[in-house]
Amino acid sequence: MLSSQRKQYILDTLRRDGQIVAKTLSQELGLSEDTIRRDLRELAQEGLLQRVHGGALPASPAVADFAARQALSGEAKVAIGRAAAERIQPGQVVMLDGGTTAIQVARHLPPHLEATIVTHSPSVAVELAHHRHVEVILIGGRLFKHSVVAVGSAALEAIRRVRADLYYLGVTGLHPQAGLTTGDLEEAHIKRALSEQAAETVALASAEKLNAASPYQVAPITELSGIITERAVPAQATEAFERLGIPVLRV
Structure with a gap:
């Protein structure tokens, strides 16, 4: 699975479930937790989610000025x-x-x-x-x-x-x-x-x-x-x- 496909899958899962658990997602996709954490980190840098311990939550769009x-x-x-x-x-x-x-x-x-x-x-x-x-x-x-x-x-x-x-x-x-x-x-x-x-x-x-x-x-x-x-x-x-x-x- 390409990086862009993984990230879209992560965002789709986040919208559906309201949270991401890195360990669960890594097992589901057959990937290392390090790979999932890297994707979460990059998505967080884009403002698309909020990282928390063990995974991620939806980021609020209300942080704009x-x-x-x-x-x-x-x-x-x-x-x-x-x-x-x-x-x-x-x-x-x-x-x-x-x-x-x-x-x-x-x-x-x-x-x-x-x-x-x-x-x-x-x-x-x-x-x-x-x-x-x-x-x-x-x-x-x-x-x-x-x-x-x-x-x-x-x-x-x-x-x-x-x-x-x-x-x-x-x-x-x-x-x-x-x-x-x-x-x-x-x-x-x-x-x-x-x-x-x-x-x-x-x-x-x-x-x-x-x-x-x-x-x-x-x-x-x-x-x-x-x-x-x-x-x-x-x-x-x-x-x-x-x-x-x-x-x-x-x-």
Whole structure:
């Protein structure tokens, strides 16, 4: 079997099964594990999968920069943002992540809602600048231009001085085993700190993020209090999360 044929077989298997186990695949194809691992390494370098111990998982397409992510699942993000906004209660302190879905949350907050939004995203803060009844706390730090959010030690220190009722989390991957993951190490630290300071963490996840993985873990999947995703997501895509006791809301 040619290298190109093996790689296509690997990608087809990954789409079908949701994971690759190198040892099993090597036995199935009658090839050495070293050969399979080399193929996985090369496919990972192309961004076509995420390597993990013993094999690979689907790579999240949501690791693109902020501008490119705006084109992904546009209608779904609007629906998720609207549903998340409607669930914020008067008087709550809510941490709102950066990203394109978080902007939709900000845009859909009810006009008479009185609450406090804490965010490290200048884009989210600007969306809320004209909301009459929402107090906005903007976390500062070094601007991570890829995601247009503040990161670094100054941001971490400010986050740890806040106690929030709810954190709306945006990540590039949610996977039952790999957990909540994102594509940048510093951003993962910031998201972890935000989650640790909130009584509840709810992930906002369009379809391409479910059962996918990125290089840096934010937290185990069991840290979630819930997932809000798009209505069209098939039941099999969320059943592993629901078996872990994580409520999934389709909108």
